[in-house]
Amino acid sequence: MAQALELTSFPDLASQVEAIEKDGFVYFPQYLTSPEVAELRACMDRTEVNEASFDKMKLPENGGFYEKTINNAFNRDPVFMNFLDKPGIIELEEAVHGEDCHVIAMTAWMTGPGRPDQNIHADWQPINLPEDILADPRVKIPVFITTVHFYLDEITEEIGPTQFIPGSHRSGRVPNGENTWQGIEPHNIICQAGDVLVFRSEVWHRGTANKSAHVRYLLQVHYAQRMITQKFPPYLGKFQFNTTLLEQATPRQRRLLGEHRQSNYD
Ligand SMILES: O=C(O)CCC(=O)C(=O)O
Ligand SMILES: [Fe+2]
Numbered sequence: 001m002a003q004a005l006e007l008t009s010f011p012d013l014a015s016q017v018e019a020i021e022k023d024g025f026v027y028f029p030q031y032l033t034s035p036e037v038a039e040l041r042a043c044m045d046r047t048e049v050n051e052a053s054f055d056k057m058k059l060p061e062n063g064g065f066y067e068k069t070i071n072n073a074f075n076r077d078p079v080f081m082n083f084l085d086k087p088g089i090i091e092l093e094e095a096v097h098g099e100d101c102h103v104i105a106m107t108a109w110m111t112g113p114g115r116p117d118q119n120i121h122a123d124w125q126p127i128n129l130p131e132d133i134l135a136d137p138r139v140k141i142p143v144f145i146t147t148v149h150f151y152l153d154e155i156t157e158e159i160g161p162t163q164f165i166p167g168s169h170r171s172g173r174v175p176n177g178e179n180t181w182q183g184i185e186p187h188n189i190i191c192q193a194g195d196v197l198v199f200r201s202e203v204w205h206r207g208t209a210n211k212s213a214h215v216r217y218l219l220q221v222h223y224a225q226r227m228i229t230q231k232f233p234p235y236l237g238k239f240q241f242n243t244t245l246l247e248q249a250t251p252r253q254r255r256l257l258g259e260h261r262q263s264n265y266d
Helices: 013-022 034-046 089-097 243-248 251-257
Strands: 025-028 056-058 067-070 102-111 145-151 162-164 196-200 205-207 216-224
Touching: 013 025, 013 089, 013 196, 034 102, 034 216, 089 145, 089 196, 089 216, 102 251
Parallel strands: none
Antiparallel strands: 025 196, 056 067, 067 102, 102 216, 145 196, 145 216, 162 205
């Protein structure tokens, strides 16, 4: 069994920002209450896939596994909309990406038994650099993109923990079929329903096999610097905001979705 990742809770914003920069991730234990977890899971269940938004519904036929994904989830239900700017998390995002940061995607994942291990990957490597350059303390790469994982199950070895290779955000590259970096093996993120993990896009990681009898529920919210484009499919102007939901949104939620102050290239 893979070693468990050591999960430390940092009490204040300054130490959380430092952890994102230094460790590549921050953990928020017991962030959601049980009723909030139940509400979000129910919302994921009732939201229907919309193929135009590249949502997926795969059924466990022909040896496959159940998988339902909802893209642009903020656009589907007020419950999702309120995951744009969760207290404590949005302050961290604004601190690491700038106060004009925005949400580039929000995807709900329901992954059934039989899902295999993913390959070790980085969600995005913005700058390829030699490791010895990155090891120089004067070199500080901006945090371009982070992902927030809202875990909605007790994450056990059976249901499939996320695995991180700690320190790998300093590799300066994406993995090339490797399952270790500098001899460091993937570590399991073993946590509770309602726990949250925020990580930068350079971290080498993967989702692992669901060997349980249950569907695994995960909400991902992706934040970025304003200069990184939003990924709201379908493209060529075909994505449409749900105007009813947008009217109910707070000014900060609207800003996170695109009501920006004008800036470069606007
Ligand atoms: O399911 C997980 O824990 C991680 C998923 C992931 O890394 C991805 O979809 O890029
Ligand atoms: Fe990933």
